[in-house]
Amino acid sequence: xxxxxxxxxxxxxxxxxxxxxxxxxxxxxxxxxxxxxxxxxxxxxxxxxxxxxxxxxxxxxxxxxxxxxxxxxxxxxxxxxxxxxxxxxxxxxxxxxxxxxxxxxxxxxxxxxxxxxxxxxxxxxxxxxxxxxxxxxxxxxxxxxxxxxxxxxxxxxxxxxxxxxxxxxxxxxxxxxxxxxxxxxxxxxxxxxxxxxxxxxxxxxxxxxxxxxxxxxxxxxxxxxxxxxxxxxxxxxxxxxxxxxxxxxxxxxxxxxxxxxxxxxxxxxxxxxxxxxxxxxxxxxxxxxxxxxxxxxxxxxxxxxxxxxxxxxxxxxxxxxxxxxxxxxxxxxxxxxxxxxxxxxxxxxxxxxxxxxxxxxxxxxxxxxxxxxxxxxxxxxxxxxxxxxxxxxxxxxxxxxxxxxxxxxxxxxxx
Amino acid sequence: xxxxxxxxxxxxxxxxxxxxxxxxxxxxxxxxxxxxxxxxxxxxxxxxxxxxxxxxxxxxxxxxxxxxxxxxxxxxxxxxxxxxxxxxxxxxxxxxxxxxxxxxxxxxxxxxxxxxxxxxxxxxxxxxxxxxxxxxxxxxxxxxxxxxxxxxxxxxxxxxxxxxxxxxxxxxxxxxxxxxxxxxxxxxxxx
Numbered sequence: 001x002x003x004x005x006x007x008x009x010x011x012x013x014x015x016x017x018x019x020x021x022x023x024x025x026x027x028x029x030x031x032x033x034x035x036x037x038x039x040x041x042x043x044x045x046x047x048x049x050x051x052x053x054x055x056x057x058x059x060x061x062x063x064x065x066x067x068x069x070x071x072x073x074x075x076x077x078x079x080x081x082x083x084x085x086x087x088x089x090x091x092x093x094x095x096x097x098x099x100x101x102x103x104x105x106x107x108x109x110x111x112x113x114x115x116x117x118x119x120x121x122x123x124x125x126x127x128x129x130x131x132x133x134x135x136x137x138x139x140x141x142x143x144x145x146x147x148x149x150x151x152x153x154x155x156x157x158x159x160x161x162x163x164x165x166x167x168x169x170x171x172x173x174x175x176x177x178x179x180x181x182x183x184x185x186x187x188x189x190x191x192x193x194x195x196x197x198x199x200x201x202x203x204x205x206x207x208x209x210x211x212x213x214x215x216x217x218x219x220x221x222x223x224x225x226x227x228x229x230x231x232x233x234x235x236x237x238x239x240x241x242x243x244x245x246x247x248x249x250x251x252x253x254x255x256x257x258x259x260x261x262x263x264x265x266x267x268x269x270x271x272x273x274x275x276x277x278x279x280x281x282x283x284x285x286x287x288x289x290x291x292x293x294x295x296x297x298x299x300x301x302x303x304x305x306x307x308x309x310x311x312x313x314x315x316x317x318x319x320x321x322x323x324x325x326x327x328x329x330x331x332x333x334x335x336x337x338x339x340x341x342x343x344x345x346x347x348x349x350x351x352x353x354x355x356x357x358x359x360x361x362x363x364x365x366x367x368x369x370x371x372x373x374x375x376x377x378x379x380x381x382x383x384x385x386x387x388x389x390x391x392x393x394x395x396x397x398x399x400x401x402x403x404x405x406x407x408x409x410x411x412x413x414x415x
Numbered sequence: 416x417x418x419x420x421x422x423x424x425x426x427x428x429x430x431x432x433x434x435x436x437x438x439x440x441x442x443x444x445x446x447x448x449x450x451x452x453x454x455x456x457x458x459x460x461x462x463x464x465x466x467x468x469x470x471x472x473x474x475x476x477x478x479x480x481x482x483x484x485x486x487x488x489x490x491x492x493x494x495x496x497x498x499x500x501x502x503x504x505x506x507x508x509x510x511x512x513x514x515x516x517x518x519x520x521x522x523x524x525x526x527x528x529x530x531x532x533x534x535x536x537x538x539x540x541x542x543x544x545x546x547x548x549x550x551x552x553x554x555x556x557x558x559x560x561x562x563x564x565x566x567x568x569x570x571x572x573x574x575x576x577x578x579x580x581x582x583x584x585x586x587x588x589x590x591x592x593x594x595x596x597x598x599x600x601x602x603x604x605x606x
Contacts, residue, residue, distance in 0.1 A: 008540035012541050029468065
């Protein structure tokens with residue numbers, strides 16, 4: 001009986017008319033190849049979407065910072081400074097009841113501008129032989145639009161410059177006294193030296209000089225904080241398998257106002273996918289004799305970064321644009337892989353978890369650029385898109401893992 | 416033989432022309448194998464085409480040890496893949512024993528001068544195999560027709576060797592009922 005069935009199986013004939021379907025096989029073989037040769041549309045779309053969100057986040061951060069400072073912080077304008085000065089003058093007028101103001105018109109070309117703080121400094125400075133006491137502050141002349149610092153001592157002021165002396169800036173200019181009647185209800189104030197300055201830059205110079213008198217803030221020192229970021233990892237521009245994460249502690253030392261060095265200890269969870277060709281099978285014996293099609297994997301590892309941070313520019317001393325460059329070492333803790341392979345003509349799937357403790361020093365180069373904002377005196381928050389370029393393979397499959405994401409961190413500076 | 420070698424090399428390079436030649440040459444062979452397992456023509460056609468996709472993808476791993484036996488090696492390799500795909504197909508589709516009769520147009524047309532009587536017998540025997548339940552049918556095909564041992568069948572199907580033997584015995588008993596033998600043991604007709 002068995003022989004008969006074998007003979008029947010060997011020799012019976014079946015029509016292939018309804019079975020032939022070359023188009024299906026052709027599209028499965030050759031359209032798959034076309035897709036493999038370049039990044040697939042979903043991969044391209046994911047990449048474009050990620051770049052868009054990174055740019056949007058950075059733009060939002062910049063815009064929020066700009067809007068915050070302009071809308072919510074009521075910094076005094078130049079006009080406000082003048083008004084403040086005038087209010088101080090008025091206060092003084094009340095005190096000096098018999099004070100009179102004399103203002104003299106000067107040419108229209110001259111424009112004298114004084115910041116309220118500078119003028120006040122002149123007024124508060126004690127009298128010396130060379131520089132007389134200035135007891136009045138500023139007054140705004142409605143006709144000429146001038147702010148005038150008056151001094152009741154008409155003696156000449158020494159033209160020799162003295163370091164860090166604000167008034168020397170004015171002493172180099174010409175002096176004149178303006179007399180004006182009945183402008184402020186015949187009140188007379190002690191008048192000071194009227195100063196002419198050529199342009200508004202003088203004020204900035206004075207402000208800077210004034211600032212130099214005050215003690216400098218310390219910019220060097222240690223800082224520490226927390227860092228968290230979503231992580232997207234991929235291997236050789238292949239598709240992204242899922243979103244991982246990074247979390248940990250960072251610490252650094254600020255060398256000066258521009259440069260700082262930073263390190264930390266981070267726990268990375270990465271997810272990735274690769275075709276079999278990029279996975280090193282040599283460490284897995286049962287994969288050596290099969291055709292590995294693809295691998296889906298994820299891993300937990302510690303990362304030790306060593307970075308240099310540079311402040312590119314600052315905004316009103318409360319926000320900084322920064323750039324980061326460095327390297328990271330990986331210490332693998334756990335890997336999980338799902339293998340798809342062909343064995344004896346049949347597609348099979350197998351998964352395995354590896355608890356290895358392999359390490360790879362200087363595994364990736366870190367690149368980052370972002371924005372850091374100061375909160376209070378010592379706290380800083382940062383948002384920093386980053387990209388990690390692999391220098392070598394890691395893990396059981398010796399995979400070159402590229403990563404990207406956005407670092408969100410908060411640090412405290414220790415004076 | 417050289418021509419076949421050239422075709423195989425072309426297929427390994429993913430040349431569509433070579434692949435089509437190979438496909439048209441061995442489709443009938445693959446279809447016959449798949450049909451014994453899955454039982455229906457449509458499912459057999461799907462399984463055979465799926466097998467060819469896998470064959471062409473894996474052809475670069477096909478080793479030619481002796482160029483004189485290329486065709487035999489190739490057919491053995493195709494057979495293995497088709498059987499594996501057919502078994503996968505049976506699992507996926509949860510096929511049950513086919514009780515519907517086969518349409519006449521699935522058979523290839525033959526005349527009397529070409530062993531038509533034998534063909535009639537072959538058709539009947541294959542149709543008998545089709546009546547077996549999937550578990551019995553696959554074991555019968557693997558062991559009796561394709562020559563796998565019970566241990567190999569157990570590994571392929573994820574069953575024990577004992578279950579394989581048991582299923583085979585039941586399959587034979589089922590088929591035996593349909594065969595009438597004369598006193599010399601020759602099969603006379605089918606009931």
